[in-house]
Amino acid sequence: MTLSHKEPYTAERQCECGAPFQTWVWTRPNDTEFDASQCCPECQRKRQEEETRERRLEELEKTKLAQREKWQEQVGITGILCGKTFDNFDSTLQQTAYDAVKGWTGTSMVLLSPGVYGIGKTHLACALANHLITTKETAYIRSTGSIVRPVCPCTFITERQLLSRIRQTYNHTEFEDQETEQQIYRALAKSPLLIIDDVGKVRPRDYSFLQGVYFDIVDERWVNEQQIILTTNLSLKELEEHIGGASADRLREMCSKAGFIVMKGQSHRRI
Ligand SMILES: Nc1ncnc2c1ncn2[C@@H]1O[C@H](COP(=O)(O)OP(=O)(O)O)[C@@H](O)[C@H]1O
Ligand SMILES: [Mg+2]
Ligand SMILES: [Zn+2]
Secondary structure, three states: OOOOOOOOEEEEEEOOOOOEEEEEEEEOOOOOEEEOOOOOHHHHHHHHHHHHHHHHHHHHHHHHHHHHHHHHHHOOOOHHHHHOOOOOOOHHHHHHHHHHHHOOOOOOEEEEOOOOOOOOHHHHHHHHHHHHHHHOOOOEEOOOOOEEOOOOOOEEEEHHHHHHHHHHOOOOOOOOOOOOHHHHHHHHHHOOEEEEEEEOOOOOOOHHHHHHHHHHHHHHHHHOOOEEEEEEOOOHHHHHHHHOHHHHHHHHHHHOHHHEEEOOOOOHHHO
């Protein structure tokens, strides 16, 4: 039997902030008393707000890390290309291209090195993509308090990968979760910057298919004012024949003259 269990009563206390406040005082079975509130309602509210803010910041930090990892997968760069940066590129060998790509101001570009391989086009394209996915803010808190997760700022894909991914959608299988051609275009269209590497590496059997793919992609980006970067060993004329006149027209408009960068010199692989 706990005789000491008395009814709670209210008492006035002084908060740390100096304000008086009322609290319920309870009595424990061993007859010691304790206050239900330790501070005034205003301080209580502030403490709760602070806790909520801290919890949200913790969640933001976790989200940022998770997003960074997700971006690293989504960007489409794998293997040794993950290590290509502006820092490990010898800028003196390709000063113009280096300056243009490193100082990228959100315009479309074409890196051309007609007939020359190993001159650093893929390296520079990956350096830009790697820079974007490691430096752009991966998450932030909106004024309403919710956490915003921006889409991966860049997609890197080779022409060969792009075409085979689209061709795969034509192989009808019983798997319903198989990607459709429209889903590929939609996913690419969402990417703020699309880099297609090695344009013209494969001579296509079917130009109308290839040029249709390019037109869908380039036209969509032109309409939505989103950027595209192409790298190629073709000459400008060959590039236009490869992607088709309609896409080439759009591309010229998107890149302006300064966006077509011809890289000359020796293959780095032979230096
Ligand atoms: N200026 C450079 N500084 C450092 N490494 C370079 C440079 N140019 C090319 N490379 C390296 O040489 C190899 C071939 O370059 P890559 O970018 O694949 O050439 P491309 O795409 O023009 O054919 C890669 O390993 C790349 O990192
Ligand atoms: Mg290359
Ligand atoms: Zn107080």
